[in-house]
Structure formats: structure tokens, C-alpha cells
Amino acid sequence: MSKTITIDSKMIPFQEGQTIMEAATAAGVYIPHLCHHPEFTPHGSCKLCTVNVNGRGCTACTYPAIDGQEILNETKELNDDRRKITQMLFVEGNHLCPGCEKSGNCQLQAVGYYLNMLDNHFAHFFARRDLDASHPDVLIDRNRCIFCTLCVRASREKDGKDVFAISGRGINKQLVFNSESGQLKDTGLGVNDQAAHICPTGAILIKRTGFTVPIGERRFDHNDIAETGLEQEHSDHG
Amino acid sequence: MKQFIQDLSEKNHHQATRLLQILRAIQSRYHYVPADAIEQLAGLLNKPRTQIISVVEFYSFFHLQPKGQFEILISDSITDHMLGKINLTSYLARQLKVAVGEVREDGIVSLDNTSCTGMCDQGPAGLVNGYALTRLDRARIDVITDLINQQKPLAAWPVELFHIEDNIHKPGLLLKQQINQGAALNVAFKRGLKETLAEIDKSGLRGRGGAGFKTAMKWQFCSEEAQSERYVVCNADEGEPGTFKDRVLLNSFAHQVFEGMTLCAAIIGAQKGFLYLRGEYLYLYDQLQCILDERRKAGLLGIDILGQGLNFDIEICMGAGAYICGEESALIESLEGKPGIPRNRPPYPVTQGYLGKPTVVNNVETFLAAAAIAVNGGDWFASVGTAKSKGTKILSISGDCARPGIYEYPFGTTIETVLMDCGAANVMGVQVGGPSGTFISNQEFDRKLAFEDLATGGSFIIFDESRNILDMVNNFTHFFAHESCGFCTPCRVGTSLLKKQFDKIVEGHGSAGDVAALEELCQVIKGYSHCGLGQTAANPVLTTLERYPELYQDKLKKISYEPGFDLDGALEIARRMANRTDAGAHLTQVGEDHE
Ligand SMILES: Cc1cc2nc3c(=O)[nH]c(=O)nc-3n(C[C@H](O)[C@H](O)[C@H](O)COP(=O)(O)O)c2cc1C
Ligand code: SF4
Ligand code: FES
Numbered sequence: 001m002s003k004t005i006t007i008d009s010k011m012i013p014f015q016e017g018q019t020i021m022e023a024a025t026a027a028g029v030y031i032p033h034l035c036h037h038p039e040f041t042p043h044g045s046c047k048l049c050t051v052n053v054n055g056r057g058c059t060a061c062t063y064p065a066i067d068g069q070e071i072l073n074e075t076k077e078l079n080d081d082r083r084k085i086t087q088m089l090f091v092e093g094n095h096l097c098p099g100c101e102k103s104g105n106c107q108l109q110a111v112g113y114y115l116n117m118l119d120n121h122f123a124h125f126f127a128r129r130d131l132d133a134s135h136p137d138v139l140i141d142r143n144r145c146i147f148c149t150l151c152v153r154a155s156r157e158k159d160g161k162d163v164f165a166i167s168g169r170g171i172n173k174q175l176v177f178n179s180e181s182g183q184l185k186d187t188g189l190g191v192n193d194q195a196a197h198i199c200p201t202g203a204i205l206i207k208r209t210g211f212t213v214p215i216g217e218r219r220f221d222h223n224d225i226a227e228t229g230l231e232q233e234h235s236d237h238g
Numbered sequence: 239m240k241q242f243i244q245d246l247s248e249k250n251h252h253q254a255t256r257l258l259q260i261l262r263a264i265q266s267r268y269h270y271v272p273a274d275a276i277e278q279l280a281g282l283l284n285k286p287r288t289q290i291i292s293v294v295e296f297y298s299f300f301h302l303q304p305k306g307q308f309e310i311l312i313s314d315s316i317t318d319h320m321l322g323k324i325n326l327t328s329y330l331a332r333q334l335k336v337a338v339g340e341v342r343e344d345g346i347v348s349l350d351n352t353s354c355t356g357m358c359d360q361g362p363a364g365l366v367n368g369y370a371l372t373r374l375d376r377a378r379i380d381v382i383t384d385l386i387n388q389q390k391p392l393a394a395w396p397v398e399l400f401h402i403e404d405n406i407h408k409p410g411l412l413l414k415q416q417i418n419q420g421a422a423l424n425v426a427f428k429r430g431l432k433e434t435l436a437e438i439d440k441s442g443l444r445g446r447g448g449a450g451f452k453t454a455m456k457w458q459f460c461s462e463e464a465q466s467e468r469y470v471v472c473n474a475d476e477g478e479p480g481t482f483k484d485r486v487l488l489n490s491f492a493h494q495v496f497e498g499m500t501l502c503a504a505i506i507g508a509q510k511g512f513l514y515l516r517g518e519y520l521y522l523y524d525q526l527q528c529i530l531d532e533r534r535k536a537g538l539l540g541i542d543i544l545g546q547g548l549n550f551d552i553e554i555c556m557g558a559g560a561y562i563c564g565e566e567s568a569l570i571e572s573l574e575g576k577p578g579i580p581r582n583r584p585p586y587p588v589t590q591g592y593l594g595k596p597t598v599v600n601n602v603e604t605f606l607a608a609a610a611i612a613v614n615g616g617d618w619f620a621s622v623g624t625a626k627s628k629g630t631k632i633l634s635i636s637g638d639c640a641r642p643g644i645y646e647y648p649f650g651t652t653i654e655t656v657l658m659d660c661g662a663a664n665v666m667g668v669q670v671g672g673p674s675g676t677f678i679s680n681q682e683f684d685r686k687l688a689f690e691d692l693a694t695g696g697s698f699i700i701f702d703e704s705r706n707i708l709d710m711v712n713n714f715t716h717f718f719a720h721e722s723c724g725f726c727t728p729c730r731v732g733t734s735l736l737k738k739q740f741d742k743i744v745e746g747h748g749s750a751g752d753v754a755a756l757e758e759l760c761q762v763i764k765g766y767s768h769c770g771l772g773q774t775a776a777n778p779v780l781t782t783l784e785r786y787p788e789l790y791q792d793k794l795k796k797i798s799y800e801p802g803f804d805l806d807g808a809l810e811i812a813r814r815m816a817n818r819t820d821a822g823a824h825l826t827q828v829g830e831d832h833e
Binding site: 042044045046047048050057059062064081084085088089091092122123125146147162164165166167168169170171172173176177178180 | 277288577721724727730739742762765
């Protein structure tokens, strides 16, 4: 007998050591997420993947699957709250989708669509965030950073470089770069590093590749993230 | 500076886990952490500079820009406010000729606010270069101003400025009598360690730091882990505003606390322990080191303790201004020299704690009680209290009462009794358990101190009828936004939004839907945050909204919608540019005119 969990009444088998997210993804069940990426150590910070496990809220990306768990995922309550969490991310930074190169390929935007987010709901922070255009090949716009730490993890775990870190406390966090000048050009970041390509939003962009795929033909323009997200992650897995 | 940092790093064996201690020394010497120091440390500790910067920027007591040679911080606890902190700070700023948040031009002095310093029974309080100042008033401020202007080193300041009272007004089971040095260990070795753990189990002792987990069970779990390296950590971060009992325990009962830690080490098989002492208690550091030395000399610490083959020693690590480091996994991160960001659970610290090894984290009072239980037996403790909450609880009482200080009560004692003992009159309500706890009104004073009714880590702040509840909520809500570690979205963004939304209502800009929106926001923060900080950050609003909804509703304007910003204010720049002051250049907020 293989072990199973149920998500919204659907039986899902899992292997010992898998998280709820991993078990769900393998079974084709989408759980909204932003800071999670199958190739990196789970972080558990965005809280979008919160599911109800036997009556308690848990982040699916970090919580282990345990035989017999009864999990709620697609409920109105959860999605309403996930929408509010997404709205929090939108008002915290400065996300101006119409002018952003990532529009249509952006997971933050796509999750917003998926959760039927029609406005920002909360008051904007209008935070002052700096842009770093010093690197010859990579541009970083901190206005769009959501602190998922995927670039931090990618640089450390895959590129072996530790180019990025999140500094500061509370609402005053910011992405910092590992160079004496503090500028991106003086770090060891290369254009082919995973860290340069992992950002779920438009905070890290590769220069001179903008709009090669026109708006309207991008990843989330015709399919919602529940479908494309899963396919992408399956193919990422190889 | 190069030599200083080189020596400092060497003294700390170039261990990255010692980063906070190293940065404390640098901040103390240079009054900031210079960029060159970070570069040098990155090399010496073999740690990316970004990780050092993120530690500097995480803790309130570290700065990338120079502070004054005298760094003055004034405690921002609600009790300090009740004692006239605002006026006093303005006076201090005028005398010193420095604005709050600034460094004086000559670089001699800087002034700022800081979260509760744990002196609520003898405020208004502050810190100068990390050392606690109490009972501030204008006379003391005049003295301090002179000392600073003469640039007198702290060692030459009058000692009464730094005098700190214990204020133990009602000792009980634990505070009436200290155990003799070594008594708990002697009894435990004689009785047997398993049997002693059984006594602690029988006593029903639950953690005194807040969560109330059964202590014996925690120790048992940790001892059962397969790893051979284990750690004991005493949580003396005591950051909950209004709590100061651990300060008193460490000042006057430190032997017993260390004995409790050593007992734990014997039972779980640990060789190393840490006392994580909040930075605000720097004044206790030297005396605690002396006590550790005494214990080493007495064979109660170190190699082969009491000839029983137990090797265990305790190191004191200081925090640097971050309430979140009281959360046990954040505390462990901090001990490892990192920002205090709570970990994901599972795994719990008992299985993977400090450096990934099984670790017991307990509150100061828990270790104190465990040592006493080892000597006096489980029944001694369990015979006091209620069925679910055994023994006594030590309270830190502050606010509107005649005798603020330390009181020890059996669990099950009513709030009424406590209020009578400390001389509180015309009480409007009490904040039990600090900002993260519950506000109870004067209709509820028959309620009891107990895990099953009013749980508390010890904070007990009294408000009389003259106080404005919303001032309190305002103070607490700002506190949480300031202390949020920023790891998770609901707390990082939510606590700041909560602050804005609350301010909007209280400042009279709220309209019909705004209280509902406030409550809705509270539920997201409470329900989705990663750790106890976020999960309780909305409590001040929620518990007062439940009891005094009219206080909030009365603040609302009688219009259906009010923008979150000041329309007319936003036009100010345009008016200046157009050189206009006439009525036509002003806007009223939507709707008000049409009532
Ligand atoms: C934000 C936050 C702050 C905390 N602060 C403290 C503290 O200052 N002292 C403490 O003992 N426990 C504190 N705790 C509780 C600890 O996480 C932990 O439960 C406790 O130290 C365990 O010891 P105990 O079982 O003896 O209570 C805090 C928890 C949270 C979430
Ligand atoms: S709840 Fe707040 S303090 Fe706790 S992890 Fe999240 S952001 Fe940090
Ligand atoms: S995806 Fe799980 S917390 Fe972000």
C-alpha cells in the first residue's frame, strides 16, 4: 500500500520525504505559489501556498506529506485570502504591469489573474526602490522584487556564487549585491547564471532581449498559471 | 581599526557564529559598523559581505552610518508613554540640541527611540551606549546633558543613574527561597537523572516563555534524538513589552537559573549551553560572567561536574535589539550569527536546533523552576495551581498602580486579587501577556491567570480610567510593524498596512467600510503569518475591537468613502508652484460637503 493524502477529496499518492507541494505537483494538482521552485530548497515565505491540513494552515511548499492528511486547497476562503496576500505584494512594491517587460511572463501577475484580483485593495506604499543598470547584461529593478529569495538560492545553490542577499528588517528589506561597491557589475554574476533567469517577476531582466516574444504571445497570455505553471515545472524537472 | 578587527576576530576564533558578538564590539567602539570593517570581516570569517550587511541591517543596535559617541535611546514602551516619555524626550532633545533620530553635528551624541527596554517598573527608561538608565526625569536629564557635554566616559557617571531595583513585592513558591548552590545537581545525581526527569514531569511544569509546552516532554524528546551533540539554550531575550521578570531572576537568582540549565544538560546529555541575553540587559553581563566563574570554581560547571562525569559549560551571547529573537528558532539563527528569522517547522529545535543539533530552548523562569523542582520534588510544585496549570507564575506588573514590580502567584489567581495587591484603583483594563496577549476590560476581573484562561509570559500592564485605549493599541501596533522580521508577506506587509489603516481611522480619515477592512486585514495577518509574532500582531486591535467597537466606530466620518490620503495636502506642491492660496486652489475630501 502506497501512502496517500487527500487534497480537496482527491486521493494523491506520495513518497516518503515529499512535501505536500511536491506530492500535489506530481499528481497535477496546482497549489498557488511564488517563492517555491521545485529545484531549490523550500523557503516558505510568500505564504501563497497555504493550505488547510487537518484544520490547520500550513505552507504546502515546506510541510511534509504525511499519510492520511486531509487537505483543503481550492476553497473560497483560501483563495480570497491568497488574493489579499497577492495584493499585499502588489502594494508593497511598485508594480506597473503595462510598462513592464515581464508582463505576460510574470508569475506575480499570473497569480493575480488566477486569483481574480481586480484591484490592489490596500493602500500603496510607494516605496522608494533603486534600480541597478550597471551590469553589462543584467538589469535589476528593485521596485518589482517580492523577496522570494529565488535569486539568492539560485546563486548559492546552483551557481555557487552567493551574488545576492536580502538585507534589512521588516518592511525595509532590500535586495543587496555581493561586491565592495554594492553594484551588480562588480559581482561575479554572469548572464548565463541561473540566478539571472529565475526571478518570478520582472525584477531581474536580461538586457537586449526585451520583447523578443511580443505581448499577447507570452506564457500566461492565453493560459492560466494553474496549467502552464504545472507544465513548466514538469519540464523544469526534466 | 585593521588591528582591532584582526584581534577581535582572532579572539572569536574567526567563528562566523560569533558575528553578533563581534559586531557588538565594533559598534561599541566606533559607534557604527564601517564598510571597511565589513570587508575585513568577510575575509576573516569567510562569509559573504552581503550576509554581514544583512545582519547589521537586521538588528536595531547596529548601524552602517555613524551614531554619536554617546548613543542615547529612549524606551518606547506604552508604560514609558504613560510616565510622560514624549515630553521628557522633547526636553532631552532640547537640552542636548539634537533631534530624535539624529546625530548632533559635533558627533558627540545621538538620540532615538527603542522598543521596550524591560524597565517598565522604573521608567521612563533609556539606554546610553547600551547601558540601562531608569527613572528619567528633568533633573536626571540635566545631569546627563552635562556629563555628555563634558564628554565624561560612562565609567565616571554617577552610579545612581544606572541603579536598577528588583522590586520584588510578592515572592511565592520560587522567589521565597533560593536553592543552595549545587543542590539540584546533587539531588538529581543521587536520585538518578531519569527519576529527576520523572519528578519534573510529575510537577506538571510548562514553559514560562509563552507557549506553555510541557518541559519534561521537551527534555525527553531531545534526549531521545540519535545525535550525540546536543545544546541547552536559555531564552533571556525578554522582549515582550511590559515583561521584566527575567531581568530580576538573572540579577538575583542567576545561580539557580544556571543550575537549571546544567540539570537539563545532565538529563538530555548536552555539553554546551548558551544564555541568550537581550542587548538591553548589557549591565548584567559582567556579573553573570562572574557567577559562571564561581560555578566553574565550585565544580558546578566545566569538566566532570561534581565528579559525575558530566562536562558542560555555558556561554553568554548578547542580542542586539530584535524582539523576534525571543522566538526560539529565530534565537537559534541569531546564536549562529545570522539575522533572527524564524525557521520552518518541522523540524523543531529539539530535533534540529543550534547548528542542526538537538536543542532545548527554555525560558529563564522555566530553568529556575526546574532546579527548584529537582530539589523539592514534583508534588511540591504540582500541589499549587490549577489542574491544567501547575505551580506559580511570576508576573511583571507595570502601568497604573501604586507598587509596580515582581509578583509571584499560584496559577488560578484572579485578576482582581492581583490588582488589589499592587494597589491599582479605577482600573479600566489590563493588558495580560503584553501586546501579543489579551486586553481585558474591568468587566472581566474574575478571570484567572492560567494557560486555560489568561495565559501570560508575565507581562501585566494596568490602565486606569484616565487612559485612552486607542493610544495603547497605537503603540502596540507600531511596535509589531517595527519588530516584524519581514520574512513572510502577511506579517511584513500586513503589520505595516495595519499601522496605516489604524492610523487612518484614529486620525479621523476613516469612513464606513474602514473598520470592517481593519478587521479583515487582522484576520489575514493572524491566520497566515509564519510565526507567533505575526500570528499575534493583530491582537491589540482585535481584542479591543471586540470589547469597545464604539471606540472605533465613533472615529469614522459619516461618509461612504474616504481616500486613504489627504487630497488637499497632495495639492500643496502645485499651489506653491502656481503661487496660489485662494479658495479655488483647495479641495475638500470627497463628500463631506454634501451631507
Ligand atoms: C515573537 C516571539 C517572541 C518571543 N519572546 C520570548 C522571550 O522573550 N522569552 C521566552 O522565553 N520566550 C519567548 N518566546 C517563546 C519562545 O519561542 C519559546 O516558546 C520559549 O522560549 C520556550 O521556552 P519555554 O518552554 O520555557 O516557555 C517568543 C515567541 C515569539 C513568537
Ligand atoms: S510572522 Fe513576522 S516575524 Fe514571524 S516570520 Fe513572518 S515576518 Fe517574520
Ligand atoms: S510558495 Fe510556499 S510559502 Fe511561498
